[in-house]
Structures are given as structure tokens and as C-alpha cells.
Amino acid sequence: MATVAVQSFVSAPLQVPKVTQFKIGICQLKVTTEKSANIFNARSMIQAAAEQGASLILLPEMWNCPYSTDLFAKFAEDFSDIDSAPSLLMLSEVASSLGVTIIGGSIPEKDAGQLYNSCPVFGPNGELKAKHRKIHLFDMGKPLPGEVQFKESDNISAGEKPTVVDTDCGRIGIGICHDIRFPELAMSYSARGAHLVCYPGAFNMSTGATLWELEQRTRAVDNQVIPCYFMMIVLYVFMWYLAPCCEAC
Amino acid sequence: MATVAVQSFVSAPLQVPKVTQFKIGICQLKVTTEKSANIFNARSMIQAAAEQGASLILLPEMWNCPYSTDLFAKFAEDFSDIDSAPSLLMLSEVASSLGVTIIGGSIPEKDAGQLYNSCPVFGPNGELKAKHRKIHLFDMGKPLPGEVQFKESDNISAGEKPTVVDTDCGRIGIGICHDIRFPELAMSYSARGAHLVCYPGAFNMSTGATLWELEQRTRAVDNQVIPCYFMMIVLYVFMWYLAPCCEAC
Structure with a gap:
């Protein structure tokens, strides 16, 4: 159904695409243990965002899967076989049917025996335009008594490349959650002419x-990106705090 | 009197000096148009900080001179001839007599027909251990009606090198005011093993x-530096907001 055309950082064209005014829909989902329910909920929210005029729609990190390292393998999908990947198939279908660009948060990706925390980007024709594998995995140190413990690298392999993708809504740099902690990634995107830098995320109250x-705020200021008409902004998507759809631009 | 031994970024030894617990004195000065009065006031505050137990004492940017581009030349001093440089001579003398390390904010420096915005660092033996020339000059764009206008590069030349100096209080990276806006400088200092990164500054309410x-806050977080015992902190010194001397560590 959908074609796979993953664009690497290196091959992103230097001719920066035009940007026009558009509305961004930021979806927050309460993830369940039922993958099919998560897919249904995500599709409903994407549709609601589009109905409110959003042409760029963002999902959070690990939206199809509880954020638990022991469940990633069970919920993982193969990005090279979208017809057998129900989460990706839904994103492709809904992007195409609604004519929107989707920064698909992230889902667990399986590839050659490895798992990755990967963000798919779909264009309005349903094409998988890019994927970003989370580079900086979130490994917490020794927790304080009563605090959350989490070591993402127990099950997930790290991505190795920045990701810039040209979309109908401009040039977009992608990071996933903890990727935001490392200023050099946003700096590299700014240097590449990105209009937006999007960080799908999921965090808990004790660390996030x-x-x-x-x-x-810092990634926006340091890279001279101002949240205003037609200018670069740093976006972030996370689970619990934003309204289902907000006009960010 | 004082010897000149300016240590460059490149030559800073890789063996990081030890850090022990110490108190930092951060001095804020109300600058006048009288250089001698500014020197007297600075010396008084350094002495007050030392009497409160500070062994590392910091001054703000352009503490010997009103912050006006047309006055920099008049107040400038030659760092290669400290005996003829009253501001530097005072810092050398007071550092030596009190046995403290001084990050001497900044003063206008004259060198080979150029002016620089330069920070001297004196050790407890009165030695000029380093100087940092402000790299990122502060040129404001077209101001809004009623706003301040300022173009530092009208009169000041930019420094070209980061500055790391090993002191009795640990390894210190130096930036001056607008240098803080550029994350790569603090990142380079962190990579060089700096315990402290100090940014003497002066700003106005509309831009600062x-x-x-x-x-x-960001420079501290991004470089994994936590304002705590024996750990790296990012310090900043500015004109109007801090108490004359505060215990920062």
C-alpha cells in the first residue's frame, strides 16, 4: 500500500522548502495495554485535529504501547513492511485520507533482531517520508527511594543519525524525548535550515x-527560533499536559 | 609588579586540578563616570567578600567604565603593562594581599590599536593567570520604539578564543555576557573538564x-553541572540583581 522512502539526514536537499501559515495539531493519548485500542484512539484524535484545521499533526512517544521495556518487543512493528504493521498502516491511511502530514510520535520498531524507539513521518499522500530512531536512550541512574526506575537501553538499541525531512509544512528536524537534552542535535537541525524541530516525548512527573x-524554551532561543508566524519553533509533544489539539503557529 | 602569564585554551593542561569546598563572592557594582571611584568601590567589595570568607571573587562586566561604546577607549587599559593599568593593578594587589582568586569581570582592553571587552583572572599571588576577550559582541537589531539601542561592535573587536584557566578553586571557563547565548562555548568548557563556568555580565531590563x-539554568543542565557541593556550576555575575556577596557553593 504505502511506499517506503526514508530520507536520511545526509541526503536532505539544501534547497529549503517554503513555509506557509498552517495549524499544528498536538495529540495526547492515554495509552492502554490493547494495541488495537491505542490505534483506534490515535486515529480518532488525528481526525479530530484535522477537523479543527490542522495540516501537521503530531503524536507522542510510544503511543501504541505502554511505556514498559518488557512490552516493547510485543508491540513492535517492521517499518520495511508497512502492510503488516497496523500502527504504521493506520498512519499512512489516515494521512492520505485526510491529506495531512503526520509526525507519528514513536512506536517500537523491530529490525534485524534489534528494537528501536522510532518516529515515522507520513506525508499527505500516505508515503512514509522519514523515520527517526531515538539517539539518546533514557537510562536513569540509581533511583531515590520511592522514585521511578527506568533503563531504556535494556531492550532498545540507539539510533545513530539525526533526521531532517522536507514536508508540505516545511523542513522538520526530529528528536525523540531525551534527544532534547542534547543541544547539538537541535543546533544541527537549525544549521540545516529546519523550520520546525519536533520532539515527541513521554515523561513522568519525577523526571520530566x-x-x-x-x-x-532553550532549544528555541539558542537556535534563534521564535514561536511566531512562519518562523522556526521547537515543538514538543508529550502525554499528559497539552490539550488534544492546539494551534501552535 | 605583577607578572603576565596568560594561559590559552589550547595550552590548558589535561590534568584537571582538584576542587575543594569554597565560598564564592559575587560583587555587583553601581558604575560611575569616575574610574578612580569605580576602582575604589570594586576594591571595597572584594575586601568585603573576602571578609565573609570568599576565596573566589567575581566582578561584573565593564565594572570600571560606564557601559557606553563612546567611553570604552577612555577607560581602556593595556593588559601587557599592568603597572600602568590602574584597574588591573588594583586587582593584582588585592588578590595578593587577601590571598584570593579574582575573576575580574571585564574592562575595556587596548591592544595594537584595537579595543576588546576583556576579563582578567588573578591568582592569590597577584599573577594575571588568564584573560578572556568577549567573543560574541552584543549588537542589537533595529530597536522597538522607546527601546534601548546598542551596537558593541561599533568600538569593540571580538575575541577569537575560548578561555579555560586552572585556579586554586578549580578549572574555570570564562565567558562574558552575550557569550552565554551560544551553547557551544559552555559545551567546550564542560568537555575540557571545567568545574565552573563564569559569565560576568551587564544587561538592561529590556533585553536581559x-x-x-x-x-x-540551561548551561548548567545541558552540561550536567549541578549547583551543589564540589560539582560544576554555571555562575553569572550581573549588575543589579544579586546581593553584594552571596554564598554560591
Whole structure:
């Protein structure tokens, strides 16, 4: 059904695409243990965002799967075989039927015996335009008593490349959650002429909110990107805090 | 009197010096049009900080001179001839007599027909251990009606090198004011093993406070530097907001 045409960082054309005013829909999902329910919910929210005028729609990190390292393998999909990947198939279908660009948060990706935390990007014709594998996995140190413990690298392999993709909504750099902690990634996207830098994320209250408030503001300021008409903005998508769809631009 | 031994970024030894617990004195000065008064005030505050137990004492940007581009030449001093440079001579003398390390904010430096915005660092024996020339000059764009206008590069030449200096209080990276806006400088200092990164600064209310609150927090977080015992911190010194001497460590 959908064709696979993954664009690498290196091959992104230097001619930066035009940007026009558009509305961004940022979807937050309450993930369940039922993959089919997660897919249904995501599709419903994407449709709601499009009905409110969004032409660029974003999902959060690991939206098809509970954020638990022991479940990633069970929920993983093969990006090279979209017809057998129900989460990717839905994104391709809904992007095409609604004519929107989707930054598909992330889902577990399986490839050659490895798992990755990967973000698919679909264009309005249903094409998989890019995928970004999370580069900086989130391994917490020794937790404080009563705090959450998490070591993503127990099950997930790290991506090795930045990802820039040219879309109908401009040039977009992709990071996933903890990727935002490393300024050099956003700096490289800015240097590549990105109009937007999107970080689908999922975090908990003990490690996330204060850091994210700081980091997303900083990535915008440090890269001279101002959240305003036609200018570059740093976007972030996370699970619990944003309204289902907000006008960001 | 004082010897000149300026240490460059390149020649900083890879063996990182030890750090022990110490108190930092951050001095804020209200600058006048009288250079001698500014020197007297700075010396008084350095002495007050030392009397409160500070062994590392910091001054703000352009502490000997009103922050006006047309006055920089008049107040400038030659770092290669400290005996004829009253601001530097005072810093050398007071560092030696009190046995403290001084990050001497900045003063206008004259060298070979050029002016620089330069930070001297004096050790407890009165030695000029390093100087940092401000790399990122502050040129404002077209101001809004009623806003301040400022173009530092009208009179000042930009420095070309990062500055790391090993002191009795640990390895210190130096930036001056607008240098904080560029994450790569602090990242390079962190990579060089700096325990502290100090940014003497001077800003006005229309361009400064909000940005500085963000930037100093971010430089600390992004470089894994936590304001805590014996750990790296990002310090900033500015004119109007901090108490004359505060215990930062």
C-alpha cells in the first residue's frame, strides 16, 4: 500500500522548502495495554485535529504501547513492511485520507533482531517520508527511594543519525524525548535550515516536567527560533499536559 | 609588579586540578563616570567578600567604565603593562594581599590599536593567570520604539578564543555576557573538564533578565553541572540583581 522512502539526514536537499501559515495539531493519548485500542484512539484524535484545521499533526512517544521495556518487543512493528504493521498502516491511511502530514510520535520498531524507539513521518499522500530512531536512550541512574526506575537501553538499541525531512509544512528536524537534552542535535537541525524541530516525548512527573519546560524554551532561543508566524519553533509533544489539539503557529 | 602569564585554551593542561569546598563572592557594582571611584568601590567589595570568607571573587562586566561604546577607549587599559593599568593593578594587589582568586569581570582592553571587552583572572599571588576577550559582541537589531539601542561592535573587536584557566578553586571557563547565548562555548568548557563556568555580565531590563534566567539554568543542565557541593556550576555575575556577596557553593 504505502511506499517506503526514508530520507536520511545526509541526503536532505539544501534547497529549503517554503513555509506557509498552517495549524499544528498536538495529540495526547492515554495509552492502554490493547494495541488495537491505542490505534483506534490515535486515529480518532488525528481526525479530530484535522477537523479543527490542522495540516501537521503530531503524536507522542510510544503511543501504541505502554511505556514498559518488557512490552516493547510485543508491540513492535517492521517499518520495511508497512502492510503488516497496523500502527504504521493506520498512519499512512489516515494521512492520505485526510491529506495531512503526520509526525507519528514513536512506536517500537523491530529490525534485524534489534528494537528501536522510532518516529515515522507520513506525508499527505500516505508515503512514509522519514523515520527517526531515538539517539539518546533514557537510562536513569540509581533511583531515590520511592522514585521511578527506568533503563531504556535494556531492550532498545540507539539510533545513530539525526533526521531532517522536507514536508508540505516545511523542513522538520526530529528528536525523540531525551534527544532534547542534547543541544547539538537541535543546533544541527537549525544549521540545516529546519523550520520546525519536533520532539515527541513521554515523561513522568519525577523526571520530566521541570526539565522539559526549560529545554524546549532553550532549544528555541539558542537556535534563534521564535514561536511566531512562519518562523522556526521547537515543538514538543508529550502525554499528559497539552490539550488534544492546539494551534501552535 | 605583577607578572603576565596568560594561559590559552589550547595550552590548558589535561590534568584537571582538584576542587575543594569554597565560598564564592559575587560583587555587583553601581558604575560611575569616575574610574578612580569605580576602582575604589570594586576594591571595597572584594575586601568585603573576602571578609565573609570568599576565596573566589567575581566582578561584573565593564565594572570600571560606564557601559557606553563612546567611553570604552577612555577607560581602556593595556593588559601587557599592568603597572600602568590602574584597574588591573588594583586587582593584582588585592588578590595578593587577601590571598584570593579574582575573576575580574571585564574592562575595556587596548591592544595594537584595537579595543576588546576583556576579563582578567588573578591568582592569590597577584599573577594575571588568564584573560578572556568577549567573543560574541552584543549588537542589537533595529530597536522597538522607546527601546534601548546598542551596537558593541561599533568600538569593540571580538575575541577569537575560548578561555579555560586552572585556579586554586578549580578549572574555570570564562565567558562574558552575550557569550552565554551560544551553547557551544559552555559545551567546550564542560568537555575540557571545567568545574565552573563564569559569565560576568551587564544587561538592561529590556533585553536581559528573562533571557539570563533561562540561559544560566540551561548551561548548567545541558552540561550536567549541578549547583551543589564540589560539582560544576554555571555562575553569572550581573549588575543589579544579586546581593553584594552571596554564598554560591
